[in-house]
Amino acid sequence: MKIKNAVLLLLTAAIWGVAFVAQSVGMDYVGPLTFNCVRSLIGGVVLLPCIWYFDKKRKRERQVPVIPGARKTLVAGGVCCGVALCLASNFQQFGIQYTTVGKAGFITACYIIIVPILGLFFKKKCSPVIVGAVALSVVGLYLLCMTGGDLAVNKGDLLMLVCALLFSVHIMVIDFFSPVVDGVKMSCIQFFVCGAISGIGMLLYETPDMGQILAAWAPVLYAGVMSCGVAYTLQIIGQKGVNPTVASLILSLESSISVLAGWAILGQKLSAKELAGCALMFGAIILAQLPVGRKSPAVAEEG
Template identity: 75%
Template sequence: MKLKNAILLLLTAAIWGVAFVAQSVGMDYIGPLTFNCVRSLMGGAALLPLIWFLNKNQDSSRVIAGNRKVLITGGICCGVALCLASNVQQFGIQYTTVGKAGFITACYIIIVPILGLFLKKKCSPVIIASVFLSVIGLYLLCMSKDVMEVNRGDLLMLICALLFAIHILVIDFFAPVVGGMKMSCIQLFVSGILSGIAMLIWETPNISQILIAWMPLLYAGILSCGVAYTLQIVGQRGMNPAIASLILSLESCISVLAGWAILGQRLSLKEIFGCILMFAAIILAQIPVGQKSREKAADG
């Protein structure tokens, strides 16, 4: 089960990593609030026929009757966190470099286990070592020597990392007891509606510009939102949130690889080494460490 969950989260990271290209292109035509509004609503709408099909072909009374309030509450909480994180990220990218944005955002791999300690989530030495290794890998992958100053965009990305860490922990709380696809659908509609309200206040949406950006919106909406966030919820079910955040942080690594494969951007030796460290950290995090704990429990 954990291997299956890890594969789902890795697929999520891959979709998000490639989505960076779509997000960059989409921002050439529409504002960040408009982009997030349309993509979130598009992703939520794409899940509706799938949910209807599943409800029609299997008994969903357990989720609907027993956990309806939990499902709605979880979807709203996840949607608010997602809305804040994604929009802060879009605004922050405008004021900092892509490399620094990727590094600072991925700092949620540090924030998740730290916040988890306050929620009485155990963090093994292996996971701590994996986080440390991932941070080094992300630094080599995303940071350059000539852009070390801190600006407004960097601070926004740090807030974004905190919000994404909260989003991961909220999913970890609700995912074991509700339907993953349904909660994903609710969170996307909540995020889209909230982004839409902000869009009408601070931006001037243009239908023709939205139509021009149909291709990046389609990828970001259907795959990055509809598919990937559902895979995240399903993949996180029963998995340590610290390990989940490590796997999801591969988004930064995959985005660099996507830039090389799709846009022809070349990787330096430093960046390649950073990718290797990232993958090594993920493999290290999968090493079972519960045997000693089980032996102590047996002795007690």
């Protein structure tokens, strides 16, 4: 794995970790669908000048290879990524209303466990280490989510679990399309698709108010420009040619950053029981990446 890819994915995780704060604060002004609609459209618009610049540069340097079916593949990848991102981000936005920033970040990081499991559907074996990581994450989730006197899961925690599954699908879709398409263009398409679908839901189920949207300009701009326009694009570029499980490990660092951001900016705290759950989940994240058996020289070099 190239250092450049690791740095890009690490920057993505850092931006996303702080974005949990922006998403939480944004809910004080607008509804979840409105927030995601506006942020996604901003993210798409921010990338248009970048696409124009890079296209002009490639034409000037005569680096525009003609690949049959490339446009159709690009559109298909952008639409698939956009649908997956729309579902994942909206479940996340609804869920963050009912839980803390730190818990939201850690539960979302469950994709580090789910991604290898999804690999089974592509005939990839699941090692005993992964099974142990799944069991450890279940215990961690129990301590993190079962904060009441009964066994009921908090509504926000359940929504975040669904969000983690959907983000896992998003990572797998990117892994499929990113090696063969322009990452910036696919990212731009996914934002407009996500914004359009969220906009339809916004008009059907919410009452958007321009005054409230303008009042939430700070969290909306951060989520739109940084979390969408910058971070998701860095994810697509950084994940190109990288094992999706390894990529998900680096991206999962957003959970730790979200806890620190929630503590530093919003003053949110976790109980000792919840902190223990976070520790177990982070342990599961690390355990899922431990090498099993002997590696071939090629695999060892990639790692």
